[in-house]
Every structure is written in structure tokens, then in C-alpha cells.
Amino acid sequence: MGAAVVRFLVALVLLVLVLAAVGECAYIPYNTSAGVVEGKLNVHVVPHTHDDVGWLKTVDQYYVGSNNSIQGACVQNVLDSLVVSLLKDENRKFIYVEQAFFQRWWRQQSDMIKDIVKKLISTGQLELINGGMCMHDEAAVHYIDMIDQTTLGHRFIKEEFGQIPRIGWQIDPFGHSAVQAYLLGAEVGFDAFYFFRIDYQDRDTRKGTKELEVVWRGSKTFGSSADIFAGIFPKNYEPPPGGFYFEVNDKYPVVQDDPLLFDYNVEDRVNDFVAAALAQANITRTNHVMFTMGTDFKYQYAESWFRQMDKLIHYVNKDGRVNALYSTPSIYTDAKHAENEPWPLKTNDFFPYADNPNAYWTGYFTSRPALKRYVRVMSGYYLAARQLEFFKGRINSDLTTDSLADALALAQHHDAVTGTEKQHVANDYAKRLSIGYTEAEKLVSSSLSCLSQSGSKLHCPSQPTNFAQCLLLNITYCPPSEMDLSQGKTLVVLVYNSLGWKREDVLRIPVVSDSVVVHDSEGKEVESQLLPIANASLYIREKHVKAYLGTLPSAKPKFWLAFPVSVPPLGFNTYFISSGKKSASVSLVSTLYPSQGSKNSNMQIGQGQLKLQYNAAGELSMYSDSKTMVEANFEQKYKYYIGQDGNGSDPQASGAYIFRPNGTVPINTNGQVPLTVLRGSIVDEVHQQINSWIYQINRVYKGKDYVETEFIVGPIPADDGNGKEVATEIVTNMATNKTFYTDSSGRDFIKRV
């Protein structure tokens, strides 16, 4: 009997112990309330997701989570699950970046969710940073487009939440421009700017000298007034080394802290965390390091991350070697600032970006050139359309430029204008631009109709003139200018100047007839010139117009009509084209080589200050400028680079992102084809069939001091199995001492040696 009682007591004691253990570990909430602690290494745990506004899938496919066989990514899941997770613990924090996704999601939320999210944003638990529609590229974009797409996102954030983003977060673009630092950073009002893609050698050096965090002075003009604190991540924008990825299907060990279950590992995981923190502290100034907890399209079930981060923060702080806290880049920036540490100075930019000896990310500077051009053309058009929208008054019309603005914003994404997206995604960007253009075109037409018929007061006619616009001059297609003028009809050409200064330019439109005359708005005849349209251009026209219309229009243009126009700033001018006497202005055509008479003699073109000289072999050999008195050698050649196929000892292939040539091949024209020379009172042209797939036109205008080169390249033959990057090379004898200048987002030049 006595023995039985003892056995019972033992069982009872064990039971109580187990209960106590369960109580302590599983039912007391994790303590995640830590803030910054002086005198300790502070690990700023920054939960984030990086959601590309189109890449392997389109922006909408990413948003709704369709086509998951291409990539398992659904941004709706991220935002939906985030709200729930943030509500579970007020210490949890998150940053969200891409407004294109956020706005899609916001439109679909109930008032209840909107109220919750507004509160999360006002308390700083959820912070909208960077704040543009997308995370724009910094190499292939124009600065005006960067500003516009940032404005669209920021305006929404301000109107909806009364907030202005404080932090630039350009974590993925492939290199970083000076214009980004001073214009889209400091001038936008950001307090800091974070990223990671810089040259691998530069990064290694900076780690050794603790110079990954700097003050970046991107502008020589603005100097220190446009300085910005710039933080470069030590490795990438993902969690630190040591296995801290916690998506549902990630393979790293979660924190197992329940002693009732097998594989308890709290100590191990705390040690991993502390080791990662010390390693990063070793290359970082001050007692603050940032852990970027997330990567592409993560947090689709946000709780799977927060659950682990709660535990890590709790146990790491209990351990006490370092202090871990839920943080944001804003909190991190403030902590850095409070340290009063002097930061090293960085000038110029971070181009080109290489992440390996054979991986220079310069391929994307030229990938998908047709999309790049389309974005640029639409950007210029948007500027003009927006002005016309304003002149007419936005309230007077249900037509807007909004859809074009939105399409352009998406196109600035670092997998859009860069050309690194999949084909169906490139098509999606082009489709959006096309839809936006179609709407803006109607607005432009109706606005011009009002402006052109108004005196001092805006007057919109009840039957507005329809101004057709010629977007397809690139394929020599402009239906209104190709009309038959013989029945006394007049073609009215309205030229609008969206820039803030007067412009004098030469306009060219395709026409059918060889007897046309141009008058200005005062009835004075304007000098004009007809240039026969090159066969190569007509071939392109037929191919594309047929594909586009299904049939060819009956009229076929034969000439480019070129005439000088003069347009006031933010204004327009009107020209009238009608049938006239058979024009004497048709360009004189001559063929230079190989023609008997011209052997052994040079040929010169240019009627004004600038002249080009071709030698007897038909090669460009010299230029002269009578104003600057410069006369110098000037050769222009075509060649192509062969792309590495990735089968070498270093398997890095050349491609959309990376340019890695394996040799160059000159494209020889010598003696193969004749030059055709067109001369006239406005412009001289030299046409040259370089080979069967390259056609080139060089133009010298009488009134200009530059040469204009137009080329038609393609289809590029690939039957030899080699990838080809076609290039043109200009050789001069200028003493440059290896110094040259490259463009920075259309706003600056950066000196390079």
C-alpha cells in the first residue's frame, strides 16, 4: 500500500512539471517589444517583399496569382495575409514598396479593411516606402519618366494616408545612377536610399574599409545640398546567410521551441542569428545592422515569417549577446543618424554593374530596342498630351491622359524598359501603352481643335476638327499625308512644341505626289524638298502595314516632303500643303560608287557649316565644321559581337541582362554596293546598303551642326548558330586620353576614364 502511494506521487510530480513547461514556453506570448538599445549591437529585423511589376509573368498575373506554373507568385496573398499578421502583434512591422500592386489591392478592399490598414499605416506598423508605382530602372529610363512614375505613387499615398515616403528602396535595379541619388533621392525628400547591386570588386573593397554606407553626392552642380545617405547591402536584399527564409515551402530550419516536440533547436537558431549579426557588424560602422527579411514575392502567407521572427527576437534578446528588434528602414536610418558618425563620400554613380568577372550587366542597355523606343516616344507624347489636357481644362472632358500615365509608369519597371522580361510580358507593356495612347490621342485632337480655333479666349467648336496623328512614321505610314491633293484639297499640318523654348526643325512626312507646295499660316511659301523614299523603307512599310491592316492602302507614298518649321515654346504653328507646280525641289540623286566618273575622287555632302567627306571607296573619311574650323578624320563602321553561348569553362552566357562577347566580326562594305546621294536645299542624304540586312542613311541638314544617322537592321541572320550584337563604331583622331562621357538618365553626363 505504501509503495503504491509513492508511485502515485511520482506520477503527480511529473505531471505538474510537464504542465509548467507547457505553460512557460507555449502560452506566454513572445516578447517582441524591443527598441534600440544603446551600447549593444542592434539588429534591425526588416520584414519586406520584393514584387516585380511584371517579369516572368505580367503585372496582373502576379497580382491575382494566375499562371503559377510559370512562377508561384500571388501578390494579393501577400497583402491579404499581411493585414492579419500585423494585427496579431503591434510590434510587428512591414514595409510595402510597389504602388502598382498596392493600388490594385486597395481598390478591392472593404471599408473595414481600409480602416484597419489606415491605422496600421498611421502607427508605422505598415510603412509605404520608395512609393512609386514600380521600382524603376536607373539606366534605360529617362529622368522625367522616373519623376512621373514616382509622383503617381506618392500622390496616392499622400491623398489616401496623408504620408510622404521617407526612404528610397531601389533594391533590385541593375546599377545605380547619379540622377537617382540627387534627383529621385535627395530632391524627392528621401532621408536615405538603400540598394545592393554594385560592382563586386567595389563591394569587396567597401566591406574591408566599412564603406558600404556612404553619403552620396550625385550632382556636381548641387553639391552637398543634394547629398543623401546611401546604404548598400553587404550581399543581397535577402535574409543574412545562415538560413532565415520562412516561406511555407522554404527548406531552412524553423525555430522549434516546444520541448514536448522533437528537434528542439532554440539554442542553435539563436547562435546562427548572433553569428550572422556579428559577421555583418564586422563590415558595418556603428552598432546598427539591418537584416532584410524577405525577397521576391515572399510573405504569401505572412504568418509563416512573423511566427519565426517573433521567436528569434524573443530568444535572441533573452540570450542577450545582441539586441534584435522589429524595424523599418526609417527607424534604421534614424538610428544611424543619431550616432553622429562621419560617413565616407561617394561621387558619380554605380555603373556598370558586374556581379562576377564575366557578368557585366550592360546587355540590358540595348535589350528590346523597339520597346525602349516605344517607351521614349510615348513619354514625349505624354508630356505634350498633358499640357494640352491642362490647356483645355481637365473638367471639360471625360478624356484624360491617366491611362497613358499608368502604362508609362509600369514601363519604367526594372524588368520592363530594360528588356529583361519574357516576351508575353513585353507584349503586355506595349499593349498598355497602346491603349493609353489611343485615349490620349483623342484628347490631343480635341484639345488642338479648341486651341486652333480660339482667339484670346478658349473656344471649343461644336464640330471639332479631327487632327489625325502620325505615330507610325517609323514605318513610313501616315494616312492623312498620303491623300491625293490634286482636287484642290489642302492638308493642314499643325505642329505642337511641348518644350519651353522656341524650336526650329525640319519636319518630314510621306507624300504621294511630286508636285506639292507648302505655305505657312501667313500664306507665304515655305521652302521644301522632296526626297525619294528608300526601297528598304517601302519594304518595311508594306510588311508592317499589311500585317496591321490586313491589306495595303491604295495610295503609295513616293517621297518624303521635308520643310523647315518654327514653333514657339508650348505653342503650335500651322502649315498648309497643297498641289503645286511640278516641284523643282525633288532632290538630285546621284550614285557615287562604283561609278566610272567618280573613281579616285572624294565626294562631299552638306550645304551648311557641317560637311562630310566620303573617299573613292565610298567610305566616310572626314568631317569639317566651318564655324569651329575643325577638320578631322571620321570613319564609321559596322561590326557585330558574337555572344558567348555559355558552353565555355565559365558558363556565363551573353543575354538580355549580361553582355559577354566572344569576339567581334567586322561587317565589310568595301566595293559591294553603291552609295546613293540625295542633294537638296534643306538636307543632303547618303543612302547605303551596308549588307543584305543593314541599310543606313546619313543626313546633313543645311542649318544644323550635327549628322543624323538612321538605320534599318534585321532580320539578323542566326543560321550560323551565333548570337549577334550589332554595333556601329566611330573612329576619329580626337586626343581623348581615354576619357569619355556617358549619359545619366537623360539629365547629366558622367565622365569616365
Ligand SMILES: *[C@@H]1O[C@H](CO)[C@@H](O)[C@H](O)[C@H]1NC(C)=O
Ligand atoms: C520585453 O523585452 C523588453 C526589452 O527587450 C523589456 O524591456 C521588457 O521588460 C520585456 N517585457 C517583458 C514582459 O518581459
Ligand SMILES: *[C@@H]1O[C@H](CO)[C@@H](O)[C@H](O)[C@H]1NC(C)=O
Ligand atoms: C496564363 O494563363 C491563361 C489562363 O489560364 C492562359 O490562357 C495563358 O496562355 C497563360 N499565359 C502564359 C504566358 O502562360
Ligand SMILES: *[C@@H]1O[C@H](CO)[C@@H](O)[C@H](O)[C@H]1NC(C)=O
Ligand atoms: C571580422 O573580420 C576579420 C577581418 O576581416 C575576420 O578575420 C573575422 O573573421 C571577422 N569576424 C566575423 C565574426 O566575421
Ligand SMILES: *[C@@H]1O[C@H](CO)[C@@H](O)[C@H](O)[C@H]1NC(C)=O
Ligand atoms: C513603329 O512604332 C510603333 C509605335 O510607335 C511600334 O509599335 C512599332 O513596333 C514600330 N515599328 C517598327 C517596325 O519598329
Ligand SMILES: *[C@@H]1O[C@H](CO)[C@@H](O)[C@H](O)[C@H]1NC(C)=O
Ligand atoms: C528600288 O525599287 C525599284 C522598283 O522595284 C527599282 O527599279 C529600283 O532600282 C530600286 N532602287 C534601288 C536603289 O535599289
Ligand SMILES: *[C@@H]1O[C@H](CO)[C@@H](O)[C@H](O)[C@H]1NC(C)=O
Ligand atoms: C551549347 O550547349 C547547349 C546545351 O547544352 C546546346 O544545346 C548547344 O548546341 C551548345 N552550343 C554550342 C555552340 O555548342
Ligand SMILES: *[C@@H]1O[C@H](CO)[C@@H](O)[C@H](O)[C@H]1NC(C)=O
Ligand atoms: C568562343 O569562340 C570560339 C571560336 O571563335 C569557339 O571555339 C568557342 O567555343 C566560343 N566559346 C564560347 C564559350 O562561346
Ligand SMILES: *[C@@H]1O[C@H](CO)[C@@H](O)[C@H](O)[C@H]1NC(C)=O
Ligand atoms: C591623361 O589622363 C591621365 C589620368 O587619367 C592624366 O594623368 C594625364 O595627365 C592625362 N594626359 C593628358 C595629356 O592630358
